Amino acid sequence: MTVVVAHKWAPNPQEATVAPGGTVDLSRAKPAVSEYDPVAIEVGRRLADAWGCELVGVSVGGPEIAAPMARKAALSRGLDRLVVVADERLSGAGATPTAVALAQAVGEVEDVRVVLAGDSSVDEGAHLVPSVLAGLLGWPSLAEVADVTADGGALVVERAQGSGSQVVRVDGPAVLAVAADAAVPRVAGMKDILAAGKKPVVELPLAGELPAQPEVVGRAPVPLAERGRRRIDTTDPDAAARELVAALRADGVL
Amino acid sequence: MDFSLTDEQELLLESLRELLERSCSEEYMKECNEQHRYPEELVEALIESGFGMLGVPEEYGGTPVDTVTLMLVAEEICKQGGPHFVFGQALSIADMVEFGNDEQREQCMAEVMAGKPGFVLGFTEPQAGSDSSAIATTFTRRDGKVYINGHKTFMSNALRAKYMLCLARDAEAAGDAGKKAAFTMWWVPMDSPGVTVEPLSKIGWHMMDTCEVYLENVEIEEKDLVGVEGAGFMQLMANFEVERLLMAASMLGMAECAFGDAARYATQRVQFGRTIGSFQLIQEKITMMKLKIENMRNLVMRTAWKIDNGESVQVDSALAKLYCAQSCNEVIDDAMQILGGIGYTTDARVSRLWLDARVQRIGGGTDEVMIHIAGRTILKDYAV
Numbered sequence: 008m009t010v011v012v013a014h015k016w017a018p019n020p021q022e023a024t025v026a027p028g029g030t031v032d033l034s035r036a037k038p039a040v041s042e043y044d045p046v047a048i049e050v051g052r053r054l055a056d057a058w059g060c061e062l063v064g065v066s067v068g069g070p071e072i073a074a075p076m077a078r079k080a081a082l083s084r085g086l087d088r089l090v091v092v093a094d095e096r097l098s099g100a101g102a103t104p105t106a107v108a109l110a111q112a113v114g115e116v117e118d119v120r121v122v123l124a125g126d127s128s129v130d131e132g133a134h135l136v137p138s139v140l141a142g143l144l145g146w147p148s149l150a151e152v153a154d155v156t157a158d159g160g161a162l163v164v165e166r167a168q169g170s171g172s173q174v175v176r177v178d179g180p181a182v183l184a185v186a187a188d189a190a191v192p193r194v195a196g197m198k199d200i201l202a203a204g205k206k207p208v209v210e211l212p213l214a215g216e217l218p219a220q221p222e223v224v225g226r227a228p229v230p231l232a233e234r235g236r237r238r239i240d241t242t243d244p245d246a247a248a249r250e251l252v253a254a255l256r257a258d259g260v261l
Numbered sequence: 262m263d264f265s266l267t268d269e270q271e272l273l274l275e276s277l278r279e280l281l282e283r284s285c286s287e288e289y290m291k292e293c294n295e296q297h298r299y300p301e302e303l304v305e306a307l308i309e310s311g312f313g314m315l316g317v318p319e320e321y322g323g324t325p326v327d328t329v330t331l332m333l334v335a336e337e338i339c340k341q342g343g344p345h346f347v348f349g350q351a352l353s354i355a356d357m358v359e360f361g362n363d364e365q366r367e368q369c370m371a372e373v374m375a376g377k378p379g380f381v382l383g384f385t386e387p388q389a390g391s392d393s394s395a396i397a398t399t400f401t402r403r404d405g406k407v408y409i410n411g412h413k414t415f416m417s418n419a420l421r422a423k424y425m426l427c428l429a430r431d432a433e434a435a436g437d438a439g440k441k442a443a444f445t446m447w448w449v450p451m452d453s454p455g456v457t458v459e460p461l462s463k464i465g466w467h468m469m470d471t472c473e474v475y476l477e478n479v480e481i482e483e484k485d486l487v488g489v490e491g492a493g494f495m496q497l498m499a500n501f502e503v504e505r506l507l508m509a510a511s512m513l514g515m516a517e518c519a520f521g522d523a524a525r526y527a528t529q530r531v532q533f534g535r536t537i538g539s540f541q542l543i544q545e546k547i548t549m550m551k552l553k554i555e556n557m558r559n560l561v562m563r564t565a566w567k568i569d570n571g572e573s574v575q576v577d578s579a580l581a582k583l584y585c586a587q588s589c590n591e592v593i594d595d596a597m598q599i600l601g602g603i604g605y606t607t608d609a610r611v612s613r614l615w616l617d618a619r620v621q622r623i624g625g626g627t628d629e630v631m632i633h634i635a636g637r638t639i640l641k642d643y644a645v
Contacts, residue, residue: 039275076268083272194280196311197324200272 029228043125045192069098316351339514360488383427465616519596
């Protein structure tokens with residue numbers, strides 16, 4: 008039995024610059040393991056420890072993902088080994104080609120019980136890759152996963168649904184997109200970082216053709232909402248609180 | 262010359278930043294400072310992630326790393342607003358690792374691994390600040406026991422430490438001859454009868470206690486001897502150079518922290534219809550602050566590199582400590598000037614840094630002692 012975590016080597020949003028017009032520039036941001044993926048790795052580590060099995064990372068992208076830094080960064084987070092598909096054709100790839108390459112990498116790992124992924128990638132944020140990957144593998148896909156526990160060989164998955172939650176039991180292999188707050192990822196220490204350089208990495212050539220992806224022909228920032236500019240007189244705190252609550256209710260916030 | 266960091270160093274600093282983001286927020290630091298509270302949660306987080314034992318030999322549960330890496334970590338903690346004293350156990354416990362017996366080492370390590378100080382360093386005395394050879398605390402042998410008598414001052418962590426590594430003079434050794442050879446290190450449990458601890462009230466460093474410690478007929482055993490009798494002074498001096506460098510690295514981080522706050526503020530604060538950063542007087546400050554920071558970094562990292570390459574750093578570590586202590590204070594003072602009235606309030610962390618930095622020109626060897634150490638050695642090279 009093996010637990011797999013799909014992760015992305017993406018620009019670090021902490022180093023993004025935002026132009027006055029609201030355009031986000033990630034071109035000079037140093038890459039890192041995509042912001043939400045360490046949560047999936049943490050959940051995967053716990054699951055693998057509960058089952059006493061191996062935790063394998065899979066990552067696909069441009070040639071830069073095969074660099075020692077990218078490998079060590081992921082492996083120091085708690086993965087046992089890594090499978091990467093690094094190919095120029097995957098640089099900036101959209102959800103479908105990415106999922107196709109991931110499916111190839113997952114196919115090379117034996118006895119996969121579950122594939123975990125982060126909520127979304129920090130640069131694209133399409134929320135699509137886990138679902139497309141599940142479709143390609145022919146496995147069920149569950150998103151917004153808040154918790155996963157092992158029940159014998161089965162998975163008990165708690166996921167957000169509307170304003171409530173749902174608990175699902177999964178007996179076969181599945182792809183789970185883990186919510187950003189499902190776990191607090193561990194901080195890698197020097198021992199983990201040094202060990203990461205010694206963990207096995209398999210680099211696979213990209214097999215076959217990738218599906219064509221739609222071309223992005225324009226981008227626009229989310230328009231800023233018009234501010235209400237309503238002022239509440241706080242001379243009487245009780246009245247001010249009532250007025251605030253009423254205003255928030257009227258706007259549908261509460 | 263290669264100034265780049267290794268992958269491992271970059272990853273370690275990334276991890277550290279992640280940890281500090283979670284466990285060392287500005288609000289948390291402010292709270293600890295106002296309440297004069299040791300930042301236990303931060304220290305626990307550092308221990309849990311292995312940072313607390315960085316640089317400690319593997320056989321004692323640590324992860325050995327080079328001096329450059331230790332300095333990078335010390336710098337980063339302070340750069341993110343953390344206090345300097347939460348890191349560097351590897352250096353502070355080096356005396357015990359090197360000279361302690363198995364039992365003493367075990368006791369020391371148990372404390373460090375629990376996030377507590379391994380010991381309080383019983384060195385400075387009221388009459389023996391810069392003149393460390395004037396130490397008057399004595400040890401006397403009587404009826405098969407050893408008795409310590411004296412008064413130690415400016416004892417960091419004395420309220421929290423379980424042990425003192427106490428430097429004492431042989432009460433039987435008279436006269437000036439062999440002064441330094443009369444000093445011996447002793448391992449003194451702080452809960453021994455005769456030990457009295459009285460906290461000092463300071464203007465800064467509120468997160469860590471600094472105390473007077475009175476030792477009155479404190480009875481210990483022969484087994485509490487640390488290292489070689491009569492070699493205490495030299496044993497203690499062996500680690501001072503790298504400890505000074507650690508202080509310099511922390512000061513570099515403190516200066517960077519203040520600089521970052523001031524530079525950000527200069528791009529936001531509007532006066533006379535323009536950001537204050539657009540005024541040349543502010544740009545001059547920013548430029549000179551940055552220059553000092555770069556100089557500090559070069560001194561610290563080059564000295565660390567020399568240590569890692571087995572070179573002598575007697576002059577380098579004194580220069581680094583001297584320059585970083587003075588420049589750190591200057592940079593933080595300029596940062597406060599840029600922040601204006603806000604910088605003088607406790608809401609701005611620059612005010613805490615301003616108070617905490619001043620003592621760095623005094624502790625761990627004053628500016629004047631650093632000049633003395635460096636000056637006489639530099640001139641030796643030119644003596645004809």
